[in-house]
Ligand SMILES: Cc1cc2nc3c(=O)[nH]c(=O)nc-3n(C[C@H](O)[C@H](O)[C@H](O)COP(=O)(O)O)c2cc1C
């Protein structure tokens with residue numbers, strides 16, 4: 001089973017990751033991981049930090065001659081922010097010594113982890129909360145999850161994603177989404193979800209529309225921030241991953257946990273999702289057909305029924321709230337003086353949807369990889385590949 005841990009502060013010297021449970025014989029290169037790290041750094045709406053970080057995960061263990069050995073894979077990744085020539089971070093983040101003149105942060109930002117973080121850990125300074133709650137951690141999460149992603153790829157399972165809404169700009173009504181989730185819909189806009197056409201999944205990684213960019217530009221000028229919705233599609237999955245027999249084995253539950261454990265994610269939908277709740281049964285349930293094998297006429301369930309994959313593409317949507325750090329202040333109360341004050345701003349993403357897509361694609365990879373390992377088992381890729389290829393469903 002893939003398990004992973006991340007450590008490191010946003011403005012500390014580096015991030016660390018350990019992935020345990022990787023089968024032996026999986027091809028893994030720093031280059032493969034870097035592709036996803038580079039994608040995570042891009043996207044309209046990003047803040048100043050992403051322009052100078054050059055994320056690269058260095059493999060420290062568990063890989064020999066380009067293949068995993070079955071031992072834990074360890075990664076390190078530097079924070080360029082710490083190293084910059086004019087950086088004050090070595091002093092601010094010092095592991096030892098006196099605080100000296102290092103300023104405390106005492107203005108909690110509404111919407112971030114700041115206030116509850118200091119209350120929970122009994123700090124008089126928000127700095128340690130900022131450092132670890134920051135989505136900087138998702139850089140290492142993407143690196144760790146890329147190991148599971150490489151595993152899935154080797155079995156022909158592809159994950160792709162795209163932004164479908166920025167603030168209120170996107171699909172104007174949910175009928176569009178229903179059409180897209182339905183591979184046999186009559187309006188012809190649904191072909192990107194046809195199973196087994198891998199090039200279609202790649203085309204999901206399109207950039208934001210012109211209107212979405214304009215919206216971000218406009219809201220940036222206003223000094224506010226934006227959230228939105230993205231959609232992730234997984235193709236090539238066999239039927240029967242996960243199980244209906246026990247709550248913690250249901251794969252939809254595990255996927256939801258992976259998504260909502262990511263910073264700023266406030267909702268998950270599978271298939272029609274919330275729209276299913278507003279529709280009649282005949283508009284929701286996928287009719288079953290038999291043509292050489294059992295399948296469904298439509299995929300409104302988003303590839304999951306009864307906590308198990310159906311063998312159709314898995315379709316997941318995630319809702320991200322607007323970024324909490326904003327140029328135009330909100331009211332807050334100072335931790336020391338208890339007086340009302342405006343929040344302070346230094347630097348921030350305005351909208352991180354394009355970057356969040358890559359994080360979401362990544363965090364679901366270990367969930368799916370583990371479901372495959374549970375069903376087909378094995379210690380080496382040869383063993384797993386043979387069992388996977390000889391499957392009956
Ligand atoms: C890719 C990504 C980038 C983010 N960038 C920022 C940012 O620049 N500034 C900020 O205040 N929050 C940012 N966030 C959101 C905060 O990390 C998040 O709101 C905070 O940790 C509180 O957690 P919660 O929103 O899940 O309650 C980002 C989140 C993600 C996924």
Ligand SMILES: C=C(O[C@@H]1CC(C(=O)O)=C[C@@H](OP(=O)(O)O)[C@H]1O)C(=O)O
Pocket residue numbers: 010047048049050053081133134135136137138139263347348349
């Ligand atoms: C560093 C990353 O994202 C950071 C996430 C983040 C937050 O509060 O979540 C705040 C910002 O950090 P800073 O204040 O140093 O600019 C983002 O840049 C990253 O994604 O690699």
